[in-house]
Amino acid sequence: MKTLFGRLARLGLIATATLTATAALADPVKIRIGWATMPGHMIPVLYSNPSILKHYGKSYVVEPILFRGSTPQITAMAAGEIDMGAFSATSLALAATNAGLDVKVVADIIQxxxxxxxxxxxxVKADSPIKTVEDLKGKRIATNAIGSASDTGMRVMLLNKGMVDKRDFTSIEVAFPNIPAMIEEDKVDMGPVLQPMYGKLVKSGKYRKLFSVSDAVGPSELVFLAARADFLAKNKQAVQDFFExxxxxxxxxxxxxNKQAGSEIIGKFMKQPPENFAYMFTKxxxxxxxxxxxxxxxxxxMVDxxxxxxALPAAFQVAPKYADLTFIEEAKKRVQANEGKTQ
Known part of the structure; x- marks a missing residue:
């Protein structure tokens, strides 16, 4: 009898283990994605309307994780804390060369x-004596993160005028939301200000634009989605569903x-009135x-x-080694098919 009970117990343990393994296999893949700014990056709100998503909660789920900028996400990716991140060109190169990561450009975020x-x-303040880029010599400049996209644009612009950090100006890392207050309180002389705050400050007449990133480097892929190659290879189907x-x-x-509904979703996340985001998806x-x-x-x-x-010590070649557009191209085909369009 004891032998029979022993066999049944073992069978029960085997059955439990099998069911547990099956359940684990059925669990959706968690995709941890770094982001730094809203509403620019959009990552925290893109999955807030499950009714339009075919695969969310089935093959994958998303965990958005906030960072100050793109460069801090390198450390997080190297530590296995995120699977994808909102990278600048500099971040991509540093992730590959300094951190030794096999990381791929996989999708657009903002250009x-x-x-x-x-x-x-x-x-700068409207009444600031700073009228030209040359006037920034000896001044304090806010930057969200060294090596970020806006930081790169700023450094290129100043370098074009013969100025480098520490010798000719001082850069101070400040989170984007705090930069306007730092300018207002004269703690910095200039800084990058994002939409929608940018439009408000300029329209107030109290601030003026000195230059933009495109003035320094021309049109650019400012921030893009980058992913660890091993995560892509391990979770191909879930990742493909995610991109669709x-x-x-x-x-x-x-x-x-969907302008109004979308603005309400963004406004709720940002804790601001929806009308603040009327500029979204316009020029x-x-x-x-x-x-x-x-x-x-x-x-x-941007790498160059x-x-x-x-910001980078040596030349770095993005394609083909550090780009994998297969997922986003396939997603494009799927979505176009769903929309009844032809490529």
Whole structure:
């Protein structure tokens, strides 16, 4: 009898283990994504309308994780704390060369100064004696994170005028939301201010734009989604489903008929009135590829600018080793098929 009970117990343990393993296999893959600014990056709100997403909660779920800028996400990715991140060109190069990560450009997030669209701007007080870039010599400049996209634009602009950090000016790292107050309180003389605050401050007449990122480097792929190659390889189907939903979601927000609903979602997250985001997806906003396909050529442009600015010690080639557009291209095909369009 004891032998029979023993066999049954073992069978029970085996059955439990099998069920547990099956349940684990059925669990959706958690995709941890770094982001730094809203509403520019959009990552925290893209999955807030499950009714339009085919795969969310089934094959994957998303955990958005906030960072000060793109460069701090390198450390997090190296530590296995995020699977994808909102990277600048400099961040990509540093992740590959300094951190030794096999990281791939996988999707667009925002592009700067493309086709007449908004470019990140650096503001000074309207009554500031700083009238030209040359006047920044000896001044204090806010930057959200060393090596970020806006930081690179600032350094290239000043380098073009013969100025470098520590010798000719002082850069101070400040989180984006705190930069306007730092300028107002004369704690810094200039800093990058993002939409929607940028539009408000300029319209108030108390601030003026000194220059923009596009003035320094031309049109650029400002921020893009980058992912660890091992995560992509391990979770191919879930990642493909994610990108199909990712493109579907951004296109939902881009659709003029969803303007009010989209603004309300963004406003709720930002704890601001929806009307503050009327500029979204217009020329006053960044350019976003309609199917989130990144402009790898313009990423290379920013890498080269970073080398010139001294943010990168040596040349770095993005494609083909550090770009994988297979997921986003397939997502584009799927979404176009769903929309009844032809490529």
């Amino acid at each position: 700067d100064g493309v086709d007449g669209h908004h470019s990140d701007a650096f503001l 939903d990712h493109v579907t979601a951004i296109r939902w927000f881009m659709d003029p008929k 006053e906003d960044y350019f976003r590829d309609p199917y989130m396909v990144p402009n790898v050529k313009n990423i290379q442009t 600018a970073s080398v010139k600015a001294g």
